[in-house]
Amino acid sequence: MDFFQNALYGFSIALAPHNLLFCFAGVLIGTLIGVLPGIGPVNAISLLMPVSFGMPPETAIIMLAGIFYGAQYGGSTTSILVNIPGEASSVVTCIDGHQMARQGRAGAALGISAFGSFIGGTLSIIGLMIFAPTLARFALRFGPPEYFALMFLAMVILTFLSKGSMVKSFLSALLGLFCGTIGMDLVSGSQRFTFGAVVLFDGVGIVPVALGLFGVGEVLVNMEQAEVRSIFKSKLKGLLPNLHDWKESLGAITRGSVIGFLLGVLPGGGVIMSSFTSYAVEKRLSKHPEQFGKGAIAGVAGPETANNAATGGAMIPLLSLGIPSNISMALLLGVMLVHGVRPDSFLITQHPDLFWGVVCSMYAGNVMLLLLNLPLIGLWVKVLKTPYEILFPLILLFCLIGAYTLNSNLYDVLIMLIFGAMGYVMRKIGFPQAPLVFALIIGPIMENALRQSLLYSRGSFAIFFTRPISASLIIFGIALLVVPLFFRGRNERERVVEGFGDD
Amino acid sequence: MAFANGGGDASPRNRESVKMSEQDRRTGTDRITGAFFFLLGIAIAWASARLRLGNFHHPGPGFFPLLVGLAIVLLSAWLLVFPGKTGSDATRFTLKHLKRVGAVYAGLLVFFFILETAGFLVSSFLLLFYLFYIAGKKRVARALILAVITTGLTYLLFETALKSELPKGLLNF
Numbered sequence A: 001m002d003f004f005q006n007a008l009y010g011f012s013i014a015l016a017p018h019n020l021l022f023c024f025a026g027v028l029i030g031t032l033i034g035v036l037p038g039i040g041p042v043n044a045i046s047l048l049m050p051v052s053f054g055m056p057p058e059t060a061i062i063m064l065a066g067i068f069y070g071a072q073y074g075g076s077t078t079s080i081l082v083n084i085p086g087e088a089s090s091v092v093t094c095i096d097g098h099q100m101a102r103q104g105r106a107g108a109a110l111g112i113s114a115f116g117s118f119i120g121g122t123l124s125i126i127g128l129m130i131f132a133p134t135l136a137r138f139a140l141r142f143g144p145p146e147y148f149a150l151m152f153l154a155m156v157i158l159t160f161l162s163k164g165s166m167v168k169s170f171l172s173a174l175l176g177l178f179c180g181t182i183g184m185d186l187v188s189g190s191q192r193f194t195f196g197a198v199v200l201f202d203g204v205g206i207v208p209v210a211l212g213l214f215g216v217g218e219v220l221v222n223m224e225q226a227e228v229r230s231i232f233k234s235k236l237k238g239l240l241p242n243l244h245d246w247k248e249s250l251g252a253i254t255r256g257s258v259i260g261f262l263l264g265v266l267p268g269g270g271v272i273m274s275s276f277t278s279y280a281v282e283k284r285l286s287k288h289p290e291q292f293g294k295g296a297i298a299g300v301a302g303p304e305t306a307n308n309a310a311t312g313g314a315m316i317p318l319l320s321l322g323i324p325s326n327i328s329m330a331l332l333l334g335v336m337l338v339h340g341v342r343p344d345s346f347l348i349t350q351h352p353d354l355f356w357g358v359v360c361s362m363y364a365g366n367v368m369l370l371l372l373n374l375p376l377i378g379l380w381v382k383v384l385k386t387p388y389e390i391l392f393p394l395i396l397l398f399c400l401i402g403a404y405t406l407n408s409n410l411y412d413v414l415i416m417l418i419f420g421a422m423g424y425v426m427r428k429i430g431f432p433q434a435p436l437v438f439a440l441i442i443g444p445i446m447e448n449a450l451r452q453s454l455l456y457s458r459g460s461f462a463i464f465f466t467r468p469i470s471a472s473l474i475i476f477g478i479a480l481l482v483v484p485l486f487f488r489g490r491n492e493r494e495r496v497v498e499g500f501g502d503d
Numbered sequence B: 001m002a003f004a005n006g007g008g009d010a011s012p013r014n015r016e017s018v019k020m021s022e023q024d025r026r027t028g029t030d031r032i033t034g035a036f037f038f039l040l041g042i043a044i045a046w047a048s049a050r051l052r053l054g055n056f057h058h059p060g061p062g063f064f065p066l067l068v069g070l071a072i073v074l075l076s077a078w079l080l081v082f083p084g085k086t087g088s089d090a091t092r093f094t095l096k097h098l099k100r101v102g103a104v105y106a107g108l109l110v111f112f113f114i115l116e117t118a119g120f121l122v123s124s125f126l127l128l129f130y131l132f133y134i135a136g137k138k139r140v141a142r143a144l145i146l147a148v149i150t151t152g153l154t155y156l157l158f159e160t161a162l163k164s165e166l167p168k169g170l171l172n173f
Helices: A002-013 A017-035 A041-052 A056-083 A086-100 A105-140 A145-163 A166-181 A206-222 A241-265 A270-285 A299-323 A325-340 A353-374 A377-383 A388-407 A408-426 A432-456 A468-486 A489-498 B012-050 B064-083 B095-118 B120-135 B139-161
Strands: none
Touching: A002 A017, A002 A105, A002 A353, A017 A041, A017 A353, A017 A377, A017 B095, A041 A056, A041 A206, A041 A325, A041 A388, A056 A086, A056 A105, A056 A299, A056 A325, A056 A353, A056 A432, A086 A105, A086 A270, A086 A299, A105 A241, A105 A353, A105 A468, A145 A432, A145 A468, A145 B139, A166 B012, A166 B064, A166 B095, A206 A325, A206 A408, A206 A432, A241 A270, A241 A299, A270 A299, A299 A325, A299 A353, A325 A432, A353 B095, A388 A408, A388 B095, A388 B120, A408 A489, A408 B095, A432 A489, A432 B064, A489 B120, B012 B064, B064 B139
16 A cells, blocks of 8 residues: 555655654653643643744644644653642543552653553554545545534534533634634625724734633633642652553553544544543453552553543544644644645645654654653653743743734734633633634634535525435534433533543 | 632531532623623624625625624523523632732733833833742842843744844834
8 A cells, every 4th residue: 555655755754854853842842831730732832833833834733743742741740740730631640640659659650651651642643644544535525515514513522522511612612703704704805893903804813812812811810829839759760660560551551542542533522531531441440440549550551541542533633624623733723724734635635745744753753752751750850840930921921922923913912912811701700712712713614614505505504414424414413412401411411521530 | 721729618617608609609600691692692693784694595794603693692592591500610700819810911911012112122021020020929139030031031032043023122223
């Protein structure tokens, strides 16, 4: 098959010096923010989006993707050593990981985390290489109605899986859809909702919004807490898990890889859900379930493998269909759009350098991450000691400069500040922000698909239901929306979404 | 991601009354949010109607936003009718928090206003000094030193390494 040819081509791009350099930068930053609680891959990707515009598209995506999967390595470090999760996906790792640290087995926990992450990450890339082209080929049959239906379903799944009220999630998404319409309408040429403000002619802009919601907004929310962190003081002996550890973990790692990969594909699923699900599965399947919570290594190996396996899965919908499965992917989509790359089922064939280059760079990235997370673990422990009071002014300055240097336009900074305040308020009142950003990015694409569908069908909405693929997608979406309304199902959904770890 | 804790005083004897007011707070917040979105939805729908709606054959620029506006009106009505029903991470707006957050945000606004006249170096230095000062328990010397170092490093990073175009402002040389 030309699978190997593609792989070779991909590696020739991934291993080019400047791509390797930015891959390293990405995974290094990813590990760093994974380790630091209070800042995550979404924040870091938002902050670096302006920088990425000066590079060729494949380099930009290589670096930003590196942040995404790199953060899944770093999160376990704080979970194990300090019992504070660096990332939401490492929350479960605290449970058994920190117990292992207390028993003097921090090294083994960190080691199996790193190895599991590597195995999960690498296997999921293989899955990505196999399934993305297949899915893209299948999607060649997609027309505008199918794309509209798919994006509708993706939004529904995202709101379904969001924490909190579905109504609020949907309102957040609708607000995002509205913000996406601000600016010039490409079809008719008329200005929408700009009220004469020149800065809005090109739209609100994904970067000021992302920097505002996830940069400024996040910092403002964090201002409310005083942070106290005591680092686990103990020498780290031996980072290699022994044979016994490997025996206990092998099953968890294998299952974690599969679970993570599959759940990563779901919009709104991804790294968090994978780690929780893996923990629950391991506990159920274990011969010694009473050990869980007291330092069972499978409780570390499984979730850490799963959250890394989810990263490969998460990239499949983006690269083969142009549908982002989580916020980081949505931001990557935004970056691609700015570079003039339209991700859809033609991406793989029209931009093979981007697809195969990024995929192969992920192998390199995972190797780098394994090296960064084992020998250099002492470095990260020192980094953990950086007080947030020194960190946050820098984050804010980065946001301000990032917004300004986009177009040398001061008003982009203003948009960012507005969304920053919005982000703070939204967090406080329990309004999820993810649906807003998601809808902001895919909204214009959705509207375009809707218009083309109606044009083709001469005004009939029936087109969405007469075409089989589109019909099944929309009906499934409507079912997900409506079913929770009628059941105890509503509480069931919340119990599932919010009660992870209740097991 | 931060795991913001709303700061509850949940000692056992307070729990009953805390629970009650939790629910009230949720209901109250939802009502306000619902009302806000209801009005917003109407505004969007109205503004969209003023744009050319087109028809189902050829949807105009106002078509999609109108649908969005109407959906917002419907959902916010739901929120108004059934407030506080479902779980949320809503936390309290306390004055202490608002003061801290407001102080930081005010700094950002000042930066926005002075950036183009004062230039990057001056504005950044002032902002960083201010933020280090208010966050670092008001130690002037420490804030000064940190501000100098970080402004310098950031300048190097953006101006030289990333070649961004930063406003020169007052120090135009």
